[in-house]
Amino acid sequence: MRIYLIGFMGAGKTYWGRQLGQKLGIPFFDLDELIEDDAGKSVNSIFEEEGEEYFRTREKEILYMVTESHDSMVLSCGGGAPCFFNNIDYMNQKGITVWLNTPIDTLLSRLKEEKHTRPLLKGLDDEALRAYIIKKSADRRIYYERAKIKIDDDNLDLDNFIKLIFNE
Numbered sequence: 001m002r003i004y005l006i007g008f009m010g011a012g013k014t015y016w017g018r019q020l021g022q023k024l025g026i027p028f029f030d031l032d033e034l035i036e037d038d039a040g041k042s043v044n045s046i047f048e049e050e051g052e053e054y055f056r057t058r059e060k061e062i063l064y065m066v067t068e069s070h071d072s073m074v075l076s077c078g079g080g081a082p083c084f085f086n087n088i089d090y091m092n093q094k095g096i097t098v099w100l101n102t103p104i105d106t107l108l109s110r111l112k113e114e115k116h117t118r119p120l121l122k123g124l125d126d127e128a129l130r131a132y133i134i135k136k137s138a139d140r141r142i143y144y145e146r147a148k149i150k151i152d153d154d155n156l157d158l159d160n161f162i163k164l165i166f167n168e
């Protein structure tokens with residue numbers, strides 16, 4: 001069983017992925033962390049030094065590598081991963097895709113604190129950040145909504161989170 005968590009930056013993919021892997025007793029990976037380990041530098045530095053296009057190519061390659069080498073895993077994807085190279089179709093073929101459709105206000109309050117770790121958010125003040133989140137999440141919706149499972153509730157505990165994924 002492969003579970004792919006997708007959704008906007010700050011949606012909670014890394015937060016939930018780690019807990020889910022532990023609870024289900026299967027390996028957990030974070031795609032951004034795999035890319036960082038492989039490159040030996042942060043996502044920020046990759047964007048700065050190699051550019052976004054290079055990052056997206058590595059993102060796809062590492063998505064495929066970790067998928068092909070694990071029949072069972074939880075993979076927390078980066079916010080843009082499903083939106084490039086038909087990656088969402090690939091993930092749908094290979095496992096269960098789960099979209100964390102976290103409300104804009106929750107995203108905003110989380111991302112205000114963490115702008116510096118996300119290259120696409122650097123330098124945005126609070127108002128510009130809100131506008132960016134609204135626009136970019138609307139643009140990306142066509143990819144996110146192709147997930148097999150959609151989670152709208154941002155106030156769940158782990159057991160209820162798992163029940164939603166397995167339709168219990």
Ligand SMILES: Nc1ncnc2c1ncn2[C@@H]1O[C@H](COP(=O)(O)OP(=O)(O)OP(=O)(O)O)[C@@H](O)[C@H]1O
Binds near residue numbers: 014077
């Ligand atoms: N359900 C939650 N309850 C409390 N805090 C949360 C929850 N989900 C996420 N957070 C916190 O919000 C912040 C952003 O979450 P996280 O890093 O998991 O986002 P992400 O979806 O992985 O984003 P990215 O696409 O940028 O990797 C983190 O500080 C995390 O601890």
Ligand SMILES: O=C(O)C1=C[C@@H](O)[C@@H](O)[C@H](O)C1
Binds near residue numbers: 079080081
């Ligand atoms: O939403 C995005 O495009 C991104 C999200 C992060 O997880 C990282 O993958 C990177 O900062 C880009």
Ligand SMILES: [Mg+2]
Binds near residue numbers: 014076077
């Ligand atoms: Mg993350």
